[in-house]
Amino acid sequence: MWGVVVRWLPLFRFALANCPTGDGDIQAPPLARQYGILCSSSTEGLWVIDTCSLVAANVVVASRPVYIACLQKKEGLQEGREMMGICSRQGTKRKLETMNKEMSKLQTENKGLQHECQTLKARLEAIEKSQKAKNEEVAKLKNTVEQELKTLSDKLTTMGKLANKHETPLFDELKSHFRSLHTQCLDALSSFSPSSTSSLRPRLN
Incomplete structure (x- = not known):
């Protein structure tokens, strides 16, 4: 200088x-x-x-x-032009240095955002995996309940037919008991799939 x-x-x-x-x-x-x-x-x-x-x-x-x-x-015009060229190159160099600093700052911010994105993605995958396991467990439980209820429904239907043929106080009591049990089972199942219980309601007279 x-x-x-x-x-x-x-x-x-x-x-x-x-x-x-x-x-x-x-x-x-x-x-x-x-x-x-x-x-x-x-x-x-x-x-x-x-x-x-x-x-x-x-x-x-x-x-x-x-x-x-x-x-x-x-x-001195030529010398002045040479000085202008020097100034221009130095100015360009300063601009490049400033741009490089800004680029470095943006790259650092980008890395931070990528890390946050990966963390959120991992959490989402864990939640989806957990939810999938829960859904599978509920599906198994629902299938078991439906099978048990179908078996019980068949038995109750048979008992209802027998009760209609033998009008005795004992069978009346059994009919009332099984009706109550059957209704409770249907209500429990309806919380999983309301539509699945419509075909399982026998006619108990």
Whole structure:
């Protein structure tokens, strides 16, 4: 940086001596206004600063200007263009560094989101597996109850027919008992599958 400063000192003196002062086409940086330097963008030349804050030809936004030189188009234009090229490359490098930092930050956030997604996926798979096991157990229990109820229904139907033929107090008591038991079984089964009990209701008179 100091080499650049020393390199531009003669031009800075030249600018003090030759650049016009007053209102021009360019808004001068603070240090330029301090020394009363203001160069026109269209006729006089370029603002060049050694901190490489040059934005574009004839337009400079300097946040921390140290030395400013007004390059006349007649003298030092090629050197000024070389300085502009250096500034442009350094500016591009800074932009790339900033982009790389942002990309690294996004990659870190992405890894965190992927980890959370994998954790949620594992939990969901565990829940689905547990629910599947419960459903299988309920299906087995339902099948067992239906088989037992069908057997009981057949027996109750037979008992009902016998009770109709033998009207005695003992058979009346048995009919009442089995009716109650049969109803309880049907009610229990209906909690699993209400439609499955309709075909299992015998006619007990």
